[in-house]
Amino acid sequence: xxxxxxxxxxxxxxxxxxxxxxxxxxxxxxxxxxxxxxxxxxxxxxxxxxxxxxxxxxxxxxxxxxxxxxx
Amino acid sequence: xxxxxxxxxxxxxxxxxxxxxxxxxxxxxxxxxxxxxxxxxxxxxxxxxxxxxxxxxxxxxxxxxxxxxxxxxxxxxxxxxxxxxxxxxxxxxxxxxxxxxxxxxxxxxxxxxxxxxxxxxxxxxxxxxxxxxxxxxxxxxxxxxxxxxxxxxxxxxxxxxxxxxxxxxxxxxxxxxxxxxxxxxxxxxxxxxxxxxxxxxxxxxxxxxxxxxxxxxxxxxxxxxxxxxxxxxxxxxxxxxxxxxxxxxxxxxxxxxxxxxxxxxxxxxxxxxxxxxxxxxxxxxxxxxxxxxxxxxxxxxxxxxxxxxxxxxxxxxxxxxxxxxxxxxxxxxxxxxxxxxxxxxxxxxxxxxxxxxxxxxxxxxxxxxxxxxxxxxxxxxxxxxxxxxxxxxxxxxxxxxxxxxxxxxxxxxxxxxxxxxxxxxxxxxxxxxxxxxxxxxxxxxxxxxxxxxxxxxxxxxxxxxxxxxxxxxxxxxxxxxxxxxxxxxxxxxxxxxxxxxxxxxxxxxxxxxxxxxxx
Numbered sequence: 001x002x003x004x005x006x007x008x009x010x011x012x013x014x015x016x017x018x019x020x021x022x023x024x025x026x027x028x029x030x031x032x033x034x035x036x037x038x039x040x041x042x043x044x045x046x047x048x049x050x051x052x053x054x055x056x057x058x059x060x061x062x063x064x065x066x067x068x069x070x071x
Numbered sequence: 072x073x074x075x076x077x078x079x080x081x082x083x084x085x086x087x088x089x090x091x092x093x094x095x096x097x098x099x100x101x102x103x104x105x106x107x108x109x110x111x112x113x114x115x116x117x118x119x120x121x122x123x124x125x126x127x128x129x130x131x132x133x134x135x136x137x138x139x140x141x142x143x144x145x146x147x148x149x150x151x152x153x154x155x156x157x158x159x160x161x162x163x164x165x166x167x168x169x170x171x172x173x174x175x176x177x178x179x180x181x182x183x184x185x186x187x188x189x190x191x192x193x194x195x196x197x198x199x200x201x202x203x204x205x206x207x208x209x210x211x212x213x214x215x216x217x218x219x220x221x222x223x224x225x226x227x228x229x230x231x232x233x234x235x236x237x238x239x240x241x242x243x244x245x246x247x248x249x250x251x252x253x254x255x256x257x258x259x260x261x262x263x264x265x266x267x268x269x270x271x272x273x274x275x276x277x278x279x280x281x282x283x284x285x286x287x288x289x290x291x292x293x294x295x296x297x298x299x300x301x302x303x304x305x306x307x308x309x310x311x312x313x314x315x316x317x318x319x320x321x322x323x324x325x326x327x328x329x330x331x332x333x334x335x336x337x338x339x340x341x342x343x344x345x346x347x348x349x350x351x352x353x354x355x356x357x358x359x360x361x362x363x364x365x366x367x368x369x370x371x372x373x374x375x376x377x378x379x380x381x382x383x384x385x386x387x388x389x390x391x392x393x394x395x396x397x398x399x400x401x402x403x404x405x406x407x408x409x410x411x412x413x414x415x416x417x418x419x420x421x422x423x424x425x426x427x428x429x430x431x432x433x434x435x436x437x438x439x440x441x442x443x444x445x446x447x448x449x450x451x452x453x454x455x456x457x458x459x460x461x462x463x464x465x466x467x468x469x470x471x472x473x474x475x476x477x478x479x480x481x482x483x484x485x486x487x488x489x490x491x492x493x494x495x496x497x498x499x500x501x502x503x504x505x506x507x508x509x510x511x512x513x514x515x516x517x518x519x520x521x522x523x524x525x526x527x528x529x530x531x532x533x534x535x536x537x538x539x540x541x542x543x544x545x546x547x548x549x550x551x552x553x554x555x556x557x558x559x560x561x562x563x564x565x566x567x568x569x570x571x572x573x574x575x576x577x578x579x580x581x582x583x584x585x586x587x588x589x590x
Contacts, residue, residue: 014191020132020580021190024139027572032143034565035150043558044150047157047548055238060424062161062239066545067418 079552080544083155086559088529090147092522093566097141097573099521102216102263103270103301104134105209109202110297116202126290128193129585130274133577135190140573145219147562155555159536159546165242166232166249167222174218181211216266217259224255226537227528228323234449236420236439241540253319258528261312264305265524268484269517271302275491276514277581279507282500287584295495299488306485313481314376321377324538326391326463327531330470332373333362334387337395341385343372346475349468388467392460403460406539410455413448453540465533473526480520487513 018025048058108130115123149171152160160167188196188204196204225231231248232241243249275298278291321328328334333349334341347366371381378385384398394402416438423431438444457463487510494500500507532538536546 010191010195011187013195014187017191020576021135021139023576024136027569028139028142031140031565031569035143035146039147039558039561040150043554043561044154046153047155047550048161049153058161059238059240062158063236063417063421063424065158065549066162066239067414067421 076552077544079550079555080547082552082555082559083151083547084543086155086555086562087148087151089559090144090151090562090566091525091529093562093570094141094144094148095522095525096518096570097137097144098216099266099269099518100137100273101134101141101212102266103268104130104137104273105205105212106267107270107274107298107301108134109205109209110301111294112202112205114297116198122289122293125585126293129290130294131189132580133273133277136573136576136580138186140569140576144566144569155548155550156536156546157548159541161240162541162546163226163241163537165240166225166229169243169246170218170222170249174215177211177218178215182208182215185211213263216263220259220262221250221252221255223528224252224258225249226535227258227532228252228254228319229537229540233445234439234452236417236436237424241537254316254323257312257316257319261309261316262524264309264312265481265521267305268302268309268481269521271298271305271488272484272513272517274298275302275488276511276517279510280581281584283504283507283511288501290585292495292500295491295500299491299495302484303488303492306481306488309481310485313478317376318379321385324532325386326388327465327470327527328377329386329388329391330465330467331474331527331531333467333471334373334385335362335389337385337387337390337398339374339382339384340371341373341377341383342368342370343376344471344475345369346479347471349471388464392464403454403457403463406451406454407457407460409448410451410453413444413452414455416444416448417452451539453535453537453542453545456542456545457534463534465531470527470531473523473530477520477523477527480516480523483513484517484520 015025048061052058052061108127111123111127111130114120115127185204185208188201189208192201192204229241230252231243231245233244234240235242249255275295278294278298281287281291317328329337332344333347344363345367348364350362350364373385374383375381377383386395386398386400390398390400392403394400394405416435420432420435420439422428423435439449454463490506491500491510494503494506534542534544536543
């Protein structure tokens, strides 16, 4: 338990004592927010996952695509 | 071919290329500079000289900026797999799952843990423990690269798998064969070694700027010493791994090999084009058309590079399209016919499955386990989507120039590191302003060389997303091309903003110099 506390304290103090690094963390958070909360959520759905309920249906669809591609 | 939506295919490819090229602006520096930092910190721990601690912390700061801006840019590529390339993702899911999962876990646990110790651990953990964390950060980031390159190597030379028609998936039969695929091993080593060169050029370039500005002299000279030695060693090793990669390519991707050398007609004693300007992109049937405005040839070198035999026959584009009986080369026409037989078998399986015809299902399933069928027909499955073999030729100018730019710049880096070391040894480097300017302006060229390497790797293998088995056009999802165009624009804006942020923050920190000890 003491080890876990020490590790936690290590990270907290590290972040607290940061100077220029704080700006970088801000960039990381903005970037990750854009990626996951905007791009992934609104533009990058799992195509097969959103169209089919199970793997068997996905297999059949891809099999159809491979044998009679119709774009 | 007419059944494919090439607007969708081209935009999906453009988007993947954009994100991959931007992602690769950040990765090579991380792969290489972590080792340079580890070497510098090792010298500090061994000598106890605080100057080396200051140097280590300065380069660690620049690494931190690059890492922070670049981290997670690769995740975008995985988004694209699921949305734009769902046929491909499903087809290879079983092969890619293991390497990418290992990559994700390793990247997260190793890098996040040890990077934290690198940045937060000064004066909090022992010198030895801190040094271990720095080395493990370097090793961890490079091992992360291993797994994604294993996956890419499999796409270039698929091994260790079998196709299951019931699931429409490639299934892994032998993990070790996938891991130790010669293409993957060469690709991994060539990629990380060349990334070390990018990092070495980055360090000598910034150090040269300090010398030109007459500041941070000790840091600059010490950094040039470490980075030039590091860069020189890995420049030599990159030549070796490039040579191995070329040999592997000549065997498993002969069309890519012919395209990157602009070799339209195969020949024995094939010369290597050291430099040249292509006249145009002639069709391989027109034997009288001249391929080059001018070229500088090294006699028999291409034959030796491909097969370690200066007398060996190297097939050209014409030989691969039309076949060469004398050399035992099957034509693309023949491969298309064989591919169509394989596709018909898969179509029959699909019909049997729909009709629940168990007898036919069993018979066809057995066919997909029959070595004779797999080796002679299914091995050419991807060719079934083409009617004209000329559609299976990659862009020769793209392949030729990206390969030659990469090789020529590689030679430039090797000479530069050598010259820097000579003048550093003679204690005349400070006076050699032309050399310092040249070193500074070599920095962008390192990125050009690194990106060119990926362009030849990925453009040269077109039209395949999986060599001989899946053409790029069948890999895309059946989605609206407008959504791909919109996300292309969004990525372009986001990544350009990130790149500008990186350059601005990096330049500010370089101007401040090493005296600020914070992080």
